[in-house]
Every structure is written in structure tokens, then in C-alpha cells.
Amino acid sequence: MGKEIWRKRLVYLRDQWCAYPAPEALPRTRIFWIVTGLITLAVICFSAFYILYMGGRHVAFQTNAEDFGIMDQSIWNTAHGNLLHDTICNIINDTNCASPDGYVRFAIHFEPILFPISLFYYIWSDPRILFVIQTIIVALGAYPAYWLARLRLRNEWLAGAFALLYLIYPAQLQATTSDFHAVTLTASLLLFMLYFMYTRQTLWLFVFALLAMACKEDIPLVVLTFGLWSVIFQRRWKSGLALALLGLVWFVVATKVIMPHFSPTGQPLLISRYGGNAGGGSLVKDVLLHPVSFLRTYVFEYHHLAYIHAVLAPAGYIPRPHGGGIFYLPMLAPWVLVMAVPSLAINLLSSNPQQYSGLFHYNAEVVPIIIFSTIEALVVVRWLARHALAALAVRGVALARTSSDIGRFLPRVLTWVLVVGVIFSALRSDYYFHGQLPFSIGFQWPQTTPHMDLARHFMDMIPDDASVSAQTKLVPHLSHRTSIYMFPYAADPKYLNGRPADRLAEYVLLDVTGDVYPYFEAQQYTSEVKTVLASGNYGILAAQDGYMLLKRGLPAPRILPSSGNSQPSDPTSLLFDLPASFCSNIYVSPQEVMNSLQVDFKQPGGGHMDLAGFEVGASSPFSRTNGYGSLTTYWRVEQPSKQPLQVVTLLKGSNGQEYIASMDMPELAWCPTQSWKAGSIVRLATRTFNLQKSGIPNGLAQMSIALLPQAQTSSTIMDVQARLPLQVLHAPRTVTANQGTHTLQLMPITIVD
Known part of the structure; x- marks a missing residue:
């Protein structure tokens, strides 16, 4: 008799706490169809908005070679x-x-x-079809x-609130708006898996498992955890073990057989992110021999903890007092959240900081x-509330009389x-952390400009079968x-591993005012472009408005004598005899000047030009951690300067010290001040900058500019004596x-922070 009682208690605990028997069906009432209709409306709005948004980003040259260009070329080649x-x-x-x-x-x-997916290119052979596919599949989740x-x-x-939560969840929106990636589809496919696993619909479970695993080589590890979870918490031995085995076999075959087979190195090309060619063996050794140090490095380190917070915090969190850490709502269901361990580990252990x-x-x-663990967290909260009320009810007759109503109402x-x-x-x-909703800080609907429209003119000059090396934002269009x-x-021949120069791309298309990736500093990018021009392998086929189309075999542009030695140690100092139209983008009409003023800078050796206007592209308050800004200045040229000058954007902090915000105005590297036309108005814009590494304190700061002879070191720039004196003649x-x-x-x- 005693054994039977304990067996019933265990069964009760299993059913009520952390095990999942077959769910009891719910009738499809009128409310069900109303909520379903509202969700369908939300899915349609979500799909329409982000298809148009991502399509607009592509047209406005806001997509990237990595990874949109990569994905598009791979799929286009497959279709051909x-x-x-x-x-x-x-x-x-x-x-x-x-x-x-x-x-x-x-x-x-x-x-x-x-x-x-490549079959859709037979319907519409345009990269934007990928955004249509990705957005619709994600929305269906x-x-x-x-x-x-x-x-x-x-x-x-x-x-219905959880359907909304899924559609606005920051990590999902980040994935949906980060170009196109097959793995982004798993946001929806894995949710279908969880639903069919919970409802014990085995056929559909395996269908979506296959679709999810086909999206990336590490997803089988997630499927493996789903299978083990089903065995432990659903007691589904056959289907759960089959799912786990399928995930394990798929992962091993993909990473140990298929990927090495297609790799020129015999190893997956990104394996170095996890301990080099040893296949991550050094990480395993660290876990076994130095577990405490391992956790400090990959989990409790500041940036890794910030990553965990960024992923989990949107589902609800409570900061513990006195800096004792943070409790996240999904952690109330750790038996569900544990299924995320493989994916989180892959990101936390990577040497690529973008992954965390x-x-x-x-x-x-x-x-x-x-999403699932947050749902279960609410189930746990409701269960705890009911049992807490039941425990309190037995302590008093008065409470017992009303416990029935309270027990239903309070949970x-x-x-x-x-x-x-x-x-x-x-x-x-979404509002504060790089959000992708219309009201988020920094969100902007993509806009095209005449400069962007001009890019198509240069692309049309390149034959469809020609090889091209292009800037990151131009690659997805080629x-x-x-x-x-x-x-x-x-x-550049030095990146061909000793191969002959005839293996160089036939054409090179660049926008010297555009994104400098894969370089992180504009000076490195400028140095590389000028190195290519000085190599003699390319000549200028066309140039205008900051665009430069080079063709292999044409005569190389002449290096101007003012550059000094024709082979300097620093290529950035080289100046080339470029077509006059190349710098056409810097000249504007008087009507385009913003915030008109007149500030005279005293120039050594002659020359006269005034600051005629400015425009600050930064909000106040300005976040040190994730805020981005820019500065545009307008210069009225009476007489060009006799030597190249440099504009420096500064911030004077609340502590009275000066901090460099930006020294990067790309036009000055190609259109130096001594080449400006007399009687013109020149617009100079900084590249977008942030203050993450500036060290500036919180509080009121003054955005300022200084003009000085072109310098290469920050120590010279911060030397007050090197700056040109100025006089305000007219200003707000x-x-x-x-x-x-x-x-x-x-x-x-x-x-602010």
C-alpha cells in the first residue's frame, strides 16, 4: 500500500511540476478565432514592414558583402x-x-x-527575394x-501576448534585419518543432527538425537537446532518442565529413574561432584542467555577461539589490532554458566578438x-501562487472562506x-539597445541620395561576366x-599568395566616401586604395562624386609631384592626378548650407576660407555605449590654402578635458584643401563615429572643431599651438x-551611459 501511495505522489509531481504528458485539447471558441485573426494581422503587418524596410536598405546600399553578398552569390550560382x-x-x-x-x-x-531557396531565383532573380522569404518564414513563428x-x-x-512577444523580441528582430542568413529561419522553424514536440505530433516534429537542421551545421545540436528533453520530460523514448540520434549523426557528418570535404584546407574555414585547427581541443582542455579560469574567461567576463543580459533581459528580469546580479524570468524554468545551452556556448566560446x-x-x-521558457516561467509562477494561497488558507477560518475566490483571482x-x-x-x-522597431533610438527608414543613384551608372559599365573587386556595400549589387x-x-597582388597579376580582378569599383570594412580605420583603407593605384596594375576608367572604377591594364594615374617621393613608406600621403569630376561631391550650392555662420581661420602661407555652416548628426542626450553621431561642415573658399589642412571634431567633457570624437573626413584624403576651387562652397562630412573608447565622462559636453595643418598623430592634433587661430564674424x-x-x-x- 505504501509503495502505491508513493507511486501516485511521484506521478502527481511529474504531471504537475516538470513533466509534460499529452496536453488536453482546448475548444476553438470565438475568442480563439478573434485572437488568431489579430495575430494574422500582426504577421501581415510585420511581413510587409520588414520586407519593405530590408528592400529599401538594399536599394540604399545598406546591405553588406558579408553576409548578404555571400549568400546571394552562392544561391545565384546554385540556380545557374x-x-x-x-x-x-x-x-x-x-x-x-x-x-x-x-x-x-x-x-x-x-x-x-x-x-x-535557390528555386525562387527562377521566379525573381533579385537579391531582395531573400528578404521576402526570410521575413515571411520568421513572421509565421x-x-x-x-x-x-x-x-x-x-x-x-x-x-496572443506571446505571439506579440515573439514578433518584437530584440534578438529575433536583430536576426531578421541583419541581411539574410539561413539560420535566421530557425527562429520560426524551432518554435514549430517545440509545438509539435509538446503536442506529440511526431511526423511534423521530424519534418521541422529536418528543415531546421538544414539551416546551419550547429542546429543539429539544438535538435539533439530537444530529443533528450522529450525523453526526460515527456517519457517519449522512441521518438526522443530517434530525434537525438538524428541530430548527433547530422552534426558529425556535417562537421567531420561534408565541410572538410569541400574546404580547401581540409577543415571548416571558421574552425579557428574555436581553438584553431585542433578543432576546439584547446577549449576542451581548458574546461577539464582549468574550469574556474574557463568560466571567468567565457561566462563571467564583462562582455560575455553583457551578452547573456542582452539575450535574456527582454523576457523580463529583476536586478538583485547591492549588485548581487540579475534574475531573469526564463530562469524560473531551467529545465526548458537548458535547451539553449548549445547555441549560447557556441557564441560565448567564439573568438569573434560579434557572436557575443x-x-x-x-x-x-x-x-x-x-519564448518557451518564459511561458513555463508563468506556469511556475501561477502554480506557486496557488499552492502558497492554499498553504495560507489552512491557517485561518476567515481566510479559508475566501480562499476559493482569491485562489482563482490572484494567480x-x-x-x-x-x-x-x-x-x-x-x-x-528594443528602444535602447540597437532596436529595429520604428520608435527605437537611432532607427531610420532607408533613404536614397543622388550619390547612391550614381553607383548604378558605374555598375552598368562593368560586363556581366567580368570579375570585380568592390567595396562591401557595393558587392551585393554585383x-x-x-x-x-x-x-x-x-x-592587391600581395593577397594572391604569389599568383601572377593576371589573376587580379578585371575591374575594381570603390566609393572612397563609403564604408571602409573590412578595415576598422579609414586611414588603413585609404592607404590600401592608394597602394592599388600606385601599383601600376589598374588605370581609371571612370571617376565621379567619390566613385572610382578601375580597369586592369589601363595606364595608371600619375602621382603628383607634391606627394614627394613616389614610393613613400606611408601611401596615404600620395596624391594622384585624378579627373576633376572625382571630387564633384564636395561642392554644394549656397542653398544647401545648414546653420549659416561666418568664422574666419587664419591660415599660414596665405589662403582664405571661412566656415559657412554646420550640421550635427547626434542626439542629446548622447549615449557613450551605443550612440552614433556625425558632423558636417560647410566651407566658403575665397582662396585655396597653400598646404593641406585637417578638420578635427572634439568634445570638451564636463571635466574640462578635450576628447577626439572624429578625425575622419574621407574627402580630405582625396580632395585636399589646396585643390579646392576658389569661389566655391565645400561640404565635408565625418564618417559616423561613437564614443565607446573615448573615455569622456557623463555630463554636459561641448562639441567643437579645430583646424590645423594635416597631421598623422593624435599628439600633434591635441597640441593647441598647432591649431589655426579663428575669429567669429557672424554666428548663432x-x-x-x-x-x-x-x-x-x-x-x-x-x-549619458
Whole structure:
């Protein structure tokens, strides 16, 4: 008798706490169809908005060679009979450049889902079709989120809130708006898996398992954990073990057989992110021999903890008092959250900081598990509330009389409060942390400019079958060809591993005012471009408005005598005889000048030009951690300067010290001040800058500029005596000159974290 009682108690605990028997079906009432209709409307709005947004970003040259150009070229080549062939890689700071002849995509990632996707190119052979596919599939994940929450919480309106949570979850939006990646599709596919696993629909479970695993080589590890979870918590031995075995076999075959087979090195090309060619053996050794040091390095280190917070915080969190850490709502269901361990580990252990930044597409497969664990956390809260009330009821007759009403009412209110809190937490994260919702800080609808429209003119000059090395933002518009490279690959002979110069790209297309990736400093990029020009391998076919189209075999541009030695140690000092139209982008009409003023800078050796206006592209308050800014200045040229000058953007902090915000005005590297036309107005714009490494304290700061002879070191720039004296002749009251530091203070900005 005693054994029978204990068996019943264990069965009760299993059913009530952390085990999942077959769910009891719910009738499809009118409320169900109303909520389903609202979710369908949300899915349609989500899809329409982000398809248009991402399509607009592509047209506005806001997509990248890595990874949109890579994905588009691989899929386009597949549709044209060249199996996932790719030539785009990062020669500067990555390991995916194996050969100028290119490689098969499987050498980097195993994504067979790209085969059926390539069929859509027969319908519309345009890179934007990838955004349509990705956005619609991701949006459909709202339905399994709703169905799963409905069965667990037994309430349609609460369940509908989780469909909304999925659609606005920051990690999902980051993935959806980070170009196109096959793994982003798993945000939806894995949610379908969880739903079919919970409802014990085995056939559909395996269908979506196959689709999810086809998106990336590490997803089988997630499927493996799903299978083990089903064995432990659902007692589904056959299907659970079959799922786990399928995931294990797929992972081993993909990473140990298929990817090495297609890799020119015999190893997956990105294996160095996890301990080099040893296949991550050094990480395993660290775990076994130095576990405490391992945890400090890969989990408790500041940036890794910030990554965990960025991923989990939108689902709700409570900071512990006195700096004792943070408790995240999904942690109330650790038996569910544990399924995210493989994906989190892959990101935390990587040497690529982007993977643990909380941005981009690296967390798409984590989102479904966070949604499920948050649902279960509410189930746990409601269960605890009911049992706590029941325990209190036995302590008094008065409470016992009302415990029935309280027992029904209080858990529901508590659940709704938590759901509202979670939605608010997700929206708050979207607002502050690189959000991709229309109201988020820094969100802008992509806009085209005449400068962007001009790019098409240069692209039309390149034959469809020609090989091209182009800037990162230009590559996705040229990737429908067999050989397309990201500059400087295939443009500079030193990156050809000793191969002859005739293996260089036939054309090089650059925008010297554009994105400098894969370089992180504009000076490095400028040096490389000028090195290519000085090499003699290319001549200028066309140049205008900052664009430069080079063709192999044409006469190289002449190096101007003012450059000094024709072979200097620093190529950035070289000046070339470029077409006059190349610098046409710097000249504007008087009507285009913003915030008109007149500030005279005294120039050595003659020359006369005034600051005629400015425009600050930064909000106040300005975040030190994730804020971005820019500064545009307008100069009225009476007489060009006799020597090249440099404009420096400074911030004078609340502590009275000066901090460099930006020294990067790309036009000055190609159109120096001594070449400006007399009687013209010149517009100079900084590249977008941030203050993450500036060290400036919080508080009120003054954005200023200084003008000085062109210098290469920050120590010279911070030398007040090197700066040109200035005099304000006419300016708004907020603009003042600091004669002590020879700076012009433009506007105050409040600096915050």
C-alpha cells in the first residue's frame, strides 16, 4: 500500500511540476478565432514592414558583402548550375579566404536549405527575394508561439501576448534585419518543432527538425537537446532518442565529413574561432584542467555577461539589490532554458566578438527556447501562487472562506502583470539597445541620395561576366556573377599568395566616401586604395562624386609631384592626378548650407576660407555605449590654402578635458584643401563615429572643431599651438570661439551611459 501511495505522489509531481504528458485539447471558441485573426494581422503587418524596410536598405546600399553578398552569390550560382560557389571573403581579419578561385559555401557553413531557396531565383532573380522569404518564414513563428502558450496557460489572450512577444523580441528582430542568413529561419522553424514536440505530433516534429537542421551545421545540436528533453520530460523514448540520434549523426557528418570535404584546407574555414585547427581541443582542455579560469574567461567576463543580459533581459528580469546580479524570468524554468545551452556556448566560446555582442543573426535559434521558457516561467509562477494561497488558507477560518475566490483571482492577476511586464521589457530593450522597431533610438527608414543613384551608372559599365573587386556595400549589387570579391581581395597582388597579376580582378569599383570594412580605420583603407593605384596594375576608367572604377591594364594615374617621393613608406600621403569630376561631391550650392555662420581661420602661407555652416548628426542626450553621431561642415573658399589642412571634431567633457570624437573626413584624403576651387562652397562630412573608447565622462559636453595643418598623430592634433587661430564674424549665440584652445564650440551635448 505504501509503495502505491508513493507511486501516485511521484506521478502527481511529474504531471504537475516538470513533466509534460499529452496536453488536453482546448475548444476553438470565438475568442480563439478573434485572437488568431489579430495575430494574422500582426504577421501581415510585420511581413510587409520588414520586407519593405530590408528592400529599401538594399536599394540604399545598406546591405553588406558579408553576409548578404555571400549568400546571394552562392544561391545565384546554385540556380545557374554552380553548386553554392562563392568568392567573397574577408582577407584582412578572417580565415575564409582560401583561394581566388573561390570555394563551396559548405566549407564555411552547412546549409542545404539554400537548395530549395535557390528555386525562387527562377521566379525573381533579385537579391531582395531573400528578404521576402526570410521575413515571411520568421513572421509565421508567431503562430506556434500562440498555440504553445495557449495550451500551457489555457487562455487565448495571454497566449496572443506571446505571439506579440515573439514578433518584437530584440534578438529575433536583430536576426531578421541583419541581411539574410539561413539560420535566421530557425527562429520560426524551432518554435514549430517545440509545438509539435509538446503536442506529440511526431511526423511534423521530424519534418521541422529536418528543415531546421538544414539551416546551419550547429542546429543539429539544438535538435539533439530537444530529443533528450522529450525523453526526460515527456517519457517519449522512441521518438526522443530517434530525434537525438538524428541530430548527433547530422552534426558529425556535417562537421567531420561534408565541410572538410569541400574546404580547401581540409577543415571548416571558421574552425579557428574555436581553438584553431585542433578543432576546439584547446577549449576542451581548458574546461577539464582549468574550469574556474574557463568560466571567468567565457561566462563571467564583462562582455560575455553583457551578452547573456542582452539575450535574456527582454523576457523580463529583476536586478538583485547591492549588485548581487540579475534574475531573469526564463530562469524560473531551467529545465526548458537548458535547451539553449548549445547555441549560447557556441557564441560565448567564439573568438569573434560579434557572436557575443547580442547583435546580428547569432541568436535566432535561441529565441524559440526563450519564448518557451518564459511561458513555463508563468506556469511556475501561477502554480506557486496557488499552492502558497492554499498553504495560507489552512491557517485561518476567515481566510479559508475566501480562499476559493482569491485562489482563482490572484494567480490570474499576477500572470497578467508579468505578461505586461515582459512585453514592456522587450519594448524597452528594443528602444535602447540597437532596436529595429520604428520608435527605437537611432532607427531610420532607408533613404536614397543622388550619390547612391550614381553607383548604378558605374555598375552598368562593368560586363556581366567580368570579375570585380568592390567595396562591401557595393558587392551585393554585383554579386550575380561567377567572380566577385570584397576589396582589397583580388585587387592587391600581395593577397594572391604569389599568383601572377593576371589573376587580379578585371575591374575594381570603390566609393572612397563609403564604408571602409573590412578595415576598422579609414586611414588603413585609404592607404590600401592608394597602394592599388600606385601599383601600376589598374588605370581609371571612370571617376565621379567619390566613385572610382578601375580597369586592369589601363595606364595608371600619375602621382603628383607634391606627394614627394613616389614610393613613400606611408601611401596615404600620395596624391594622384585624378579627373576633376572625382571630387564633384564636395561642392554644394549656397542653398544647401545648414546653420549659416561666418568664422574666419587664419591660415599660414596665405589662403582664405571661412566656415559657412554646420550640421550635427547626434542626439542629446548622447549615449557613450551605443550612440552614433556625425558632423558636417560647410566651407566658403575665397582662396585655396597653400598646404593641406585637417578638420578635427572634439568634445570638451564636463571635466574640462578635450576628447577626439572624429578625425575622419574621407574627402580630405582625396580632395585636399589646396585643390579646392576658389569661389566655391565645400561640404565635408565625418564618417559616423561613437564614443565607446573615448573615455569622456557623463555630463554636459561641448562639441567643437579645430583646424590645423594635416597631421598623422593624435599628439600633434591635441597640441593647441598647432591649431589655426579663428575669429567669429557672424554666428548663432550658441556658437562661440575658445581662443585659449583655438576651437569653435558648436553646440552642447549631454553624455549619458
